[in-house]
Structure formats: C-alpha cells, structure tokens
Amino acid sequence: MLTRIDFQQMKEKKKKITMLTSYDYPSAKLAEEAGIDMLLVGDSLGMVVLGYDSTVKVTVDDMIHHAKAVKRGAENTFMVVDMPFMSYHISLEESLTHARNIFQSTDAQALKIEGATTELLNLTRRLTDSGIPVVAHLGLTPQSVNVLGGFKVQAREKQTADKLIEDAKQLEVNGAIAVVLECVPLDLAKTVTEELTIPTIGIGAGVHCDGQVLVYHDILKYGVDRLPKFVKPYTDLNDTIKGAIESYCSDVVDQLFPTEKQSFKN
Numbered sequence: 001m002l003t004r005i006d007f008q009q010m011k012e013k014k015k016k017i018t019m020l021t022s023y024d025y026p027s028a029k030l031a032e033e034a035g036i037d038m039l040l041v042g043d044s045l046g047m048v049v050l051g052y053d054s055t056v057k058v059t060v061d062d063m064i065h066h067a068k069a070v071k072r073g074a075e076n077t078f079m080v081v082d083m084p085f086m087s088y089h090i091s092l093e094e095s096l097t098h099a100r101n102i103f104q105s106t107d108a109q110a111l112k113i114e115g116a117t118t119e120l121l122n123l124t125r126r127l128t129d130s131g132i133p134v135v136a137h138l139g140l141t142p143q144s145v146n147v148l149g150g151f152k153v154q155a156r157e158k159q160t161a162d163k164l165i166e167d168a169k170q171l172e173v174n175g176a177i178a179v180v181l182e183c184v185p186l187d188l189a190k191t192v193t194e195e196l197t198i199p200t201i202g203i204g205a206g207v208h209c210d211g212q213v214l215v216y217h218d219i220l221k222y223g224v225d226r227l228p229k230f231v232k233p234y235t236d237l238n239d240t241i242k243g244a245i246e247s248y249c250s251d252v253v254d255q256l257f258p259t260e261k262q263s264f265k266n
C-alpha cells in the first residue's frame, strides 16, 4: 500500500496522485484493480448512493457501514474516510470519539474534515498527535451548503483567496497530510500547491494540483443525471445499464429467458 510518504514524494517528483470516491465492495475492488492511488469514502455517498439532496443527513454509522465494504474490496489501497456532518463540531472530546470509532472500525488510513476554524486546526493537531492522519478540505465544503447558499465556486475574491491560502498553511502546520481543494479558481489552487509542502488534491480546482479526485458515479455517468462542469465522464453506464435491464425485461416477457440452457434437469 502507498503511504503518506509516497504521496509526499509524488508531489516532489511532480507525479500526479489519483484519487476516486468509493462507497462499496465492487467499486473499491475495480478501482484497486485499475491502479488508483487512493480511495475516498466520501460523504457524497449520501447524494449518489442514498439519494439525499445534500451530504448533511449522512451519519457516522453510514460512513462506517460503507467504509468497511470499501476496505474489504480494496485491502491494499490507501483509504480516506470523510467525517460526516456535525460529527466533529460539538466538542473536541466528541470529535475525537467519533474519529476513533471510524478509524478503528474501518481500518482507514486517514480521515477527512472540512474547514479550518481554530477548533478544526486544534482537532487536526490532536488527531495527528493521537495517530490519526488528517486530510483537510477547503473551498467548496459541501457540509456547509446551507450556509454557503449552494454548490458554488469559492474564493473568487482576493480577500477570500488570501484567507484560503492562510487556512491551508495552518492546516499543514497542524499536521494535515494533504488538502482537498474543491471548486476554486485554478490560479488560487496553483498558489496553494506551490506554497504547501503537503500535496493538494483538486476537484474543480484546475490542472495545477498535485492530485485529482472525482466521484465514482460521475466519471462513469452512473445513476447521476446532471454532472458538475468540472467532471469528465469516461463512459455512460446510465445507457448501458438501462439497456441491459430493458433487454432482460423483454426477454422474460417474450419467453426468450430463461431457456433450457439456464435450466436444471434431473
């Protein structure tokens, strides 16, 4: 399995880091076989596999359930698990308890948290000192969608951009092993990538990040209707799967399946 040291060296050697979300056994197995560098059990699972309209309904138990399946499918791949909405905001103690539960029960290699408030910088430090590596997440932080007012590009103004650069530096100082940059202008992502020694992983953050992450269902066009602008689909499973199900249904109706070939005899 690759480690944080490998990711650090990839940044230094300008070799891009590949990351993809995964929420279950088969997706994890296929991604590992395809040679992905890291998997993210994202709380986006609330939207793409549970059908919620945001990530705020996702629970610690949801994350553990899915992450365990991902680890069974990809035992040899670095797995990052999102801490879900409000599981790391009530108190330091409660945050550490949730982090321990997720980390111990899923065999994750790191946990991811959104934001860089003073409390979250402290949490990053405490988790790191306790032996739980932290991946940070800045820019569009979907757990705050109701505060931000939508899934929109962030830090377009100089003031908010400068704040993001400072936040990223503080996260690095407090031990974060990588920073996900979501939906920010490419120049800002370039600056952050140059100013940090830890890798940046972009999603809607342009070409200059040290790595890239996308949602599994987006690159496959699988169960999602509208794709964000930053996605490039690599196949269209919606059409493939619908076509296959239609063929199955018409075969059954037309009595073309099952045939003798699929039947048992005495």
Ligand SMILES: Nc1nc(=O)c2c([nH]1)NC[C@@H]1CN(c3ccc(C(=O)N[C@@H](CCC(=O)O)C(=O)O)cc3)CN21
Residues within 6 Å of the ligand: 044, 047, 048, 055, 140, 142, 151, 152, 153, 183, 215, 217, 218, 224, 227, 228, 229, 230
């Ligand atoms: N399927 C899926 N893919 C994702 O990348 C994703 C999720 N779900 N759920 C959690 C968050 C939410 N994300 C999103 C969702 C939508 C946009 C979006 O539609 N953005 C607009 C740009 C808006 C603007 O103009 O600022 C776009 O057209 O891409 C962006 C990020 C990223 N994450």
Ligand SMILES: CC(C)C(=O)C(=O)O
Residues within 6 Å of the ligand: 021, 040, 041, 042, 043, 044, 045, 082, 137, 180, 182, 203, 213, 215
């Ligand atoms: C989009 C990525 C970065 C994420 O946090 C998720 O999938 O939940």
Ligand SMILES: [Mg+2]
Residues within 6 Å of the ligand: 042, 043, 044, 055, 082, 142
């Ligand atoms: Mg997430």
